Amino acid sequence: MSALYGLLLFVWVTIVQGRDPIGQNLILILADGFGNSLLNSSQNDVNIGLKAIAENGVTTEFLRPSFPTHSWPNWMSLITGLYPDSHGFSADYMYDEQSQMAFEKGYGINDTEDVWWKGRPAPIWYTAGKKGVDINCYWFAHCHRPYWDLVVKVPNHRWADLGNPQQTDRLGEIVPEVVSRIAKYQSHKQQFFLIRSSSVGNAIRMHGPNSDEAEQALQRFDLHVHNLQQELEKEKLSSSTNLVIIGDHGLRGINEEEQFYLEECLADYSRVKKVVNMHSMVMVFTDPEEEGNVHFELHVCEQWGMVTDYDENDIPLVKAYKLSELPEDLHWKDSRFMSGVILMTKPGVSIITRELPSVPDLGDIARDAKYTGGWLPDVDEMKGFFMARGPAFKVNEKHPPVDMVDVYQVLLNILSIDPNPNNGTWTNVEAMLTEGWEDRQSHESSTEQRIVVFSILFCLITRLLW
Ligand SMILES: *[C@@H]1O[C@H](CO)[C@@H](O)[C@H](O)[C@H]1NC(C)=O
Numbered sequence: 421m422s423a424l425y426g427l428l429l430f431v432w433v434t435i436v437q438g439r440d441p442i443g444q445n446l447i448l449i450l451a452d453g454f455g456n457s458l459l460n461s462s463q464n465d466v467n468i469g470l471k472a473i474a475e476n477g478v479t480t481e482f483l484r485p486s487f488p489t490h491s492w493p494n495w496m497s498l499i500t501g502l503y504p505d506s507h508g509f510s511a512d513y514m515y516d517e518q519s520q521m522a523f524e525k526g527y528g529i530n531d532t533e534d535v536w537w538k539g540r541p542a543p544i545w546y547t548a549g550k551k552g553v554d555i556n557c558y559w560f561a562h563c564h565r566p567y568w569d570l571v572v573k574v575p576n577h578r579w580a581d582l583g584n585p586q587q588t589d590r591l592g593e594i595v596p597e598v599v600s601r602i603a604k605y606q607s608h609k610q611q612f613f614l615i616r617s618s619s620v621g622n623a624i625r626m627h628g629p630n631s632d633e634a635e636q637a638l639q640r641f642d643l644h645v646h647n648l649q650q651e652l653e654k655e656k657l658s659s660s661t662n663l664v665i666i667g668d669h670g671l672r673g674i675n676e677e678e679q680f681y682l683e684e685c686l687a688d689y690s691r692v693k694k695v696v697n698m699h700s701m702v703m704v705f706t707d708p709e710e711e712g713n714v715h716f717e718l719h720v721c722e723q724w725g726m727v728t729d730y731d732e733n734d735i736p737l738v739k740a741y742k743l744s745e746l747p748e749d750l751h752w753k754d755s756r757f758m759s760g761v762i763l764m765t766k767p768g769v770s771i772i773t774r775e776l777p778s779v780p781d782l783g784d785i786a787r788d789a790k791y792t793g794g795w796l797p798d799v800d801e802m803k804g805f806f807m808a809r810g811p812a813f814k815v816n817e818k819h820p821p822v823d824m825v826d827v828y829q830v831l832l833n834i835l836s837i838d839p840n841p842n843n844g845t846w847t848n849v850e851a852m853l854t855e856g857w858e859d860r861q862s863h864e865s866s867t868e869q870r871i872v873v874f875s876i877l878f879c880l881i882t883r884l885l886w
Pocket residue numbers: 456457460461481482
């Protein structure tokens with residue numbers, strides 16, 4: 421009798437766990453601050469790993485980031501498919517006038533406060549996790565943060581520590597762990613890995629794109645991506661596992677001779693309550709009754725008005741907007757924590773402060789960056805990239821540009837999960853996918869089928885016995 425139960429158990433194990441993967445797996449690597457123009461100009465440094473993805477998968481002309489071309493607005497667009505005015509992360513630095521708290525790129529002391537997080541749209545790991553997909557995050561910002569009724573289990577050393585820029589340099593070390601986990605568990609649960617890498621972006625911010633440091637960071641990144649593909653092939657996972665690499669936005673140099681102090685344009689500093697963000701885009705908070713004055717002073721400021729004698733067709737060095745005047749197509753002005761006055765500069769031009777109350781504060785080392793993001797998404801150096809290979813993607817496919825908000829729907833399609841309402845456009849991405857994306861098998865139904873088969877078998881055997 422017990423032998424028979426043993427047999428049944430064996431049948432159960434082989435049927436339910438099977439040997440086939442339960443659906444397609446997905447590895448997403450987010451390369452922060454790694455833009456398309458750098459990718460394009462460093463083909464010699466990325467000629468192993470990234471080249472193999474291009475040859476065996478899909479590349480896009482570029483990826484259009486969300487505005488501002490900072491990390492947080494784009495990370496949130498990636499994981500929700502929404503523009504910043506819908507996901508609410510308006511910039512890397514934010515200021516809440518009511519509580520007088522600042523959000524500082526994920527490393528500030530009040531960055532975990534509810535004011536930033538409450539009521540936000542569901543991140544992709546929630547939606548996928550609820551459908552039974554196994555979520556694995558490595559240094560991926562706020563992945564460990566509980567959302568509603570789900571907490572992704574992320575060991576402490578894999579929490580994003582944004583105050584430690586070197587944290588993600590260990591990308592190479594985690595490759596074996598990622599691959600063996602997929603090999604071991606893919607027949608139980610679909611595997612979804614979210615990995616952030618900031619090594620290329622950090623090297624550029626500190627040393628510039630033509631530095632040895634940047635070159636080495638690029639080569640190392642390329643090598644890790646190469647090793648990952650090799651390991652996947654060795655474990656015969658290439659036919660079940662997709663690899664997607666996103667450069668969220670690029671960085672551009674700041675022209676030293678075109679750096680302005682905001683103070684020089686203001687007659688009365690006390691009119692400004694807080695200056696938030698720096699260099700390319702600056703939010704200026706005032707009392708409501710001072711908004712008009714401050715906007716006017718900044719609009720006509722001679723400091724940046726008279727530097728070059730530009731004709732009417734030239735872009736001014738600095739543009740001062742009232743909130744209501746911001747261009748609609750940025751999908752930004754209805755976001756949260758917006759100021760009444762906003763400055764946007766011509767690429768390369770920078771605005772900083774030296775006395776006014778500022779976020780980040782005046783001592784923050786981020787203010788000394790030589791390269792930065794934040795300019796308009798259509799500025800060449802700001803553009804990101806998207807490349808991918810795996811069973812879901814066509815081979816050697818050159819695809820037109822995609823938007824950051826388009827990526828979310830692709831990721832969920834691969835996992836055969838319906839996306840939440842989002843701002844992606846399916847026709848922007850459809851052509852990069854292999855035939856049959858419409859009827860990607862849902863892993864739930866396949867598990868259910870296996871359980872049904874087992875139940876029938878169980879009934880048959882027990883009836884035979886008694
Ligand atoms: C990439 O670089 C080539 C020259 O190396 C240039 O012709 C092309 O326009 C660049 N493409 C992009 C998207 O920057």
